[in-house]
Amino acid sequence: DTAVSQTPKYLVTQMGNDKSIKCEQNLGHDTMYWYKQDSKKFLKIMFSYNNKELIINETVPNRFSPKSPDKAHLNLHINSLELGDSAVYFCASSRTRTAGELFFGEGSRLTVL
Amino acid sequence: AQTVTQSQPEMSVQEAETVTLSCTYDTSESDYYLFWYKQPPSRQMILVIRQEAYKQQNATENRFSVNFQKAAKSFSLKISDSQLGDAAMYFCAYRRPSIYGGSQGNLIFGKGTKLSVKP
Numbered sequence: 001d002t003a004v005s006q007t008p009k010y011l012v013t014q015m016g017n018d019k020s021i022k023c024e025q026n027l028g029h030d031t032m033y034w035y036k037q038d039s040k041k042f043l044k045i046m047f048s049y050n051n052k053e054l055i056i057n058e059t060v061p062n063r064f065s066p067k068s069p070d071k072a073h074l075n076l077h078i079n080s081l082e083l084g085d086s087a088v089y090f091c092a093s094s095r096t097r098t099a100g101e102l103f104f105g106e107g108s109r110l111t112v113l
Numbered sequence: 114a115q116t117v118t119q120s121q122p123e124m125s126v127q128e129a130e131t132v133t134l135s136c137t138y139d140t141s142e143s144d145y146y147l148f149w150y151k152q153p154p155s156r157q158m159i160l161v162i163r164q165e166a167y168k169q170q171n172a173t174e175n176r177f178s179v180n181f182q183k184a185a186k187s188f189s190l191k192i193s194d195s196q197l198g199d200a201a202m203y204f205c206a207y208r209r210p211s212i213y214g215g216s217q218g219n220l221i222f223g224k225g226t227k228l229s230v231k232p
Contacts, residue, residue, distance in 0.1 A: 033220075035220075041152075041202055043220075043222040045219045045220070048219065056219055088156065090158060092220075100146070100163075101148055101208075102208075103160075104150075104158035106155075106156060107157070
C-alpha cells in the first residue's frame with residue numbers, strides 16, 4: 001500500500017488551461033503539504049493543512065488553490081497555467097504539524113507548453 | 114529566517130568507499146529536527162536519517178550516520194561502504210517544531226548535493 005499517493009504522475013498541458021493534482025495519505029497523519037520542486041531541484045513549501053485547516057500559505061499566486069475535503073486528502077488546483085508553473089509538485093504528510101519527518105508522494109511532473 | 118546550506122553541489126565516491134556530505138544551517142531556535150532525504154532518479158523523496166536537536170548522540174541508520182555539531186550548526190552525512198544504489202540527490206532539511214510564528218512545522222531544504230558512485 002502506498003502511504004502518500006498522488007495522481008496524476010505526469011501532466012502535459014497548454015498555457016492557459018486549468019489542472020488539478022490529487023493527493024491521498026493512508027497513514028492517519030494530521031498534516032499535509034504541497035511542495036514545488038523547480039528545474040534546479042530546489043524544494044519550496046507552498047501550502048500546509050492541519051486537520052483540513054490551512055496553516056501555511058506561502059507567497060504563491062492566487063491561481064493556485066489547495067483544497068482539503070478531509071484530513072486524508074489534499075488537492076491542488078491550478079488555474080490559467082503559465083510556462084513558469086512547469087515543475088514537480090510533491091505532496092507530503094506528517095503525523096502532526098510540529099513533530100517528526102515528512103512522508104512524500106512520488107511527485108507529479110507538470111509540463112506547460 | 115532559517116536557512117539550510119549545502120556547499121557541495123556535486124560529490125563523487127568510489128564504490129565501497131566512504132563519503133561525507135556537508136550541511137550547515139542557521140537558526141536561533143534551540144529545539145528542532147534535522148533530516149537527510151535522498152532523491153534518486155525515480156524522483157521519490159526518501160528519508161535517510163533524522164536527528165532531534167536535543168539529543169547529543171549522533172543518529173545512525175545502517176551505513177548512514179551523521180555528525181551533528183549543534184554549536185557549530187553543522188549536520189553532515191557520512192555514507193560508509195558506498196553502493197551504486199546510493200547515487201542520488203541528497204537534501205539536508207530543517208524543521209522547527211514550535212507552534213508559534215509563521216511556517217511552523219515546515220521543512221526547509223538545502224539546495225541538494227548530487228552524489229555519483231563510481232563502480
